[in-house]
């Protein structure tokens with residue numbers, strides 16, 4: 001049986017880490033949730049962590 005776990009599809013890195021849900025939308029930002037595979041971000045993206053850190057700083 002396939003997993004029903006979905007992940008927030010927000011393309012703008014609203015969350016510091018993927019938000020998983022069993023519903024059709026993200027419980028935090030309301031964006032559409034999509035199947036958790038493929039991953040919403042690339043683990044090999046060298047800039048991902050930096051961008052997220054930058055955004056975190058802007059929020060303070």
Ligand SMILES: [Zn+2]
Pocket residue numbers: 008009010014015019026027028029030031
């Ligand atoms: Zn979200």
